[in-house]
Amino acid sequence: MRLAEGVEWGVHSCLALSWLEDEAPIPAARLADIHDLPVAYLAKQMQALARAGIVSSTSGARGGFRLARPIREISLLDVVDAIEGGRAVTFECTEIRRRGPVGQVSDSSFSAPCGIAAAMRRAEDNWRAALKHTSLAEIGREVLAAAPGTADATRVWFAQSRNPVRN
Amino acid sequence: MRLAEGVEWGVHSCLALSWLEDEAPIPAARLADIHDLPVAYLAKQMQALARAGIVSSTSGARGGFRLARPIREISLLDVVDAIEGGRAVTFECTEIRRRGPVGQVSDSSFSAPCGIAAAMRRAEDNWRAALKHTSLAEIGREVLAAAPGTADATRVWFAQSRNPVRN
DNA sequence: GAATAGGTACTCGGATAATGCCTGTCCGAGTCTAGTGGG
DNA sequence: CCCACTAGACTCGGACAGGCATTATCCGAGTACCTATTC
Numbered sequence: 001m002r003l004a005e006g007v008e009w010g011v012h013s014c015l016a017l018s019w020l021e022d023e024a025p026i027p028a029a030r031l032a033d034i035h036d037l038p039v040a041y042l043a044k045q046m047q048a049l050a051r052a053g054i055v056s057s058t059s060g061a062r063g064g065f066r067l068a069r070p071i072r073e074i075s076l077l078d079v080v081d082a083i084e085g086g087r088a089v090t091f092e093c094t095e096i097r098r099r100g101p102v103g104q105v106s107d108s109s110f111s112a113p114c115g116i117a118a119a120m121r122r123a124e125d126n127w128r129a130a131l132k133h134t135s136l137a138e139i140g141r142e143v144l145a146a147a148p149g150t151a152d153a154t155r156v157w158f159a160q161s162r163n164p165v166r167n
Numbered sequence: 168m169r170l171a172e173g174v175e176w177g178v179h180s181c182l183a184l185s186w187l188e189d190e191a192p193i194p195a196a197r198l199a200d201i202h203d204l205p206v207a208y209l210a211k212q213m214q215a216l217a218r219a220g221i222v223s224s225t226s227g228a229r230g231g232f233r234l235a236r237p238i239r240e241i242s243l244l245d246v247v248d249a250i251e252g253g254r255a256v257t258f259e260c261t262e263i264r265r266r267g268p269v270g271q272v273s274d275s276s277f278s279a280p281c282g283i284a285a286a287m288r289r290a291e292d293n294w295r296a297a298l299k300h301t302s303l304a305e306i307g308r309e310v311l312a313a314a315p316g317t318a319d320a321t322r323v324w325f326a327q328s329r330n331p332v333r334n
Numbered sequence: 335g336a337a338t339a340g341g342t343a344c345t346c347g348g349a350t351a352a353t354g355c356c357t358g359t360c361c362g363a364g365t366c367t368a369g370t371g372g373g
Numbered sequence: 374c375c376c377a378c379t380a381g382a383c384t385c386g387g388a389c390a391g392g393c394a395t396t397a398t399c400c401g402a403g404t405a406c407c408t409a410t411t412c
Binding site: 101 | 168169170171172174175176178179183200201202203204243251254255256257258259260261263264266267268269270279280281282283285286287289290291293294295296297298301305306307308309310312313314317320321324328
């Protein structure tokens with residue numbers, strides 16, 4: 001069970017967008033350059049973030065992505081759900097309790113959810129609660145605490161490459 | 168992100184083993200019959216449980232599986248880790264923060280873990296703690312509360328099919 | 335000189351292949367049982 | 374009658390394919406900008 005790595009990309013990209021607080025949107029290609037990621041695939045993840053309303057997209061020349069709301073109002077859960085398509089459900093009960101001879105014999109009403117599913121649901125709720133409680137702003141602070149120069153370096157690199165030399 | 172469905176099978180099988188508290192081990196084929204599961208694949212899951220020390224296996228005629236310890240001493244986390252092979256890690260940091268131009272520029276020591284990984288780790292710890300706190304005995308009680316006849320039905324069916332008619 | 339129309343380049347968006355993991359299956363090694371023959 | 378041996382069958386264990394989700398990619402639709410032409 002592994003979370004899609006697009007989550008990591010999405011969070012880092014949102015952090016970069018917050019550091020590059022600029023009036024102009026930033027295209028996916030530029031965001032991909034920052035972390036040396038596959039352009040097309042990151043673009044796909046950004047589309048997911050746009051659909052979820054985390055970032056807003058602008059088409060055409062000088063277009064790109066920008067944060068749709070302050071980064072402190074974006075939770076880690078928002079990004080996870082956006083990338084995973086809302087199906088970030090760790091456990092899906094297949095109701096095998098109903099199958100087989102025993103399931104046939106005990107005709108009990110299965111209206112109550114399976115005990116396994118209930119327990120898994122409780123654990124998953126804890127997981128989601130922790131993710132919801134964490135904002136990208138907090139994560140950004142942690143990232144900068146570990147590597148303080150990152151934000152400035154991002155800004156410097158972006159300014160230098162703003163008008164790239166054409167061949 | 169979906170948990171392997173073998174987890175559900177493993178838990179139900181362990182519950183069945185606890186209900187069929189018998190001195191004799193129960194072969195995987197019999198366990199598979201209970202819930203109408205693919206025999207070979209369930210056997211594979213049972214092997215994983217055996218490797219993890221949750222059940223003990225006996226080879227040869229009259230062989231099979233039995234619980235290695237009381238069911239109240241088996242946590243849901245034990246089963247999840249056993250089936251998932253210990254790699255039930257929801258998030259794996261690929262350290263993209265080091266890649267790309269910015270990562271190169273900011274030569275900061277990356278000894279501290281990435282902020283994203285840390286936040287994910289906290290959420291995952293909550294998840295694992297909830298799973299660890301839940302014993303299969305509790306789940307069994309919930310299952311029986313929902314469908315009270317299950318345990319008896321399992322015992323009856325097992326006794327009836329103990330000496331199956333050969334063709 | 336200013337405005338407008340057209341062309342061009344750039345960007346997102348969704349539709350389309352390739353890869354890896356989970357699912358599913360098979361056969362061989364080992365072990366216990368049961369039957370048989372001998373003491 | 375009891376014991377040892379042998380043959381048989383049963384069970385687990387690990388090695389071997391198939392299906393599907395994730396990963397990765399591409400091309401088309403739309404938009405803004407820039408340029409050239411006209412008034």
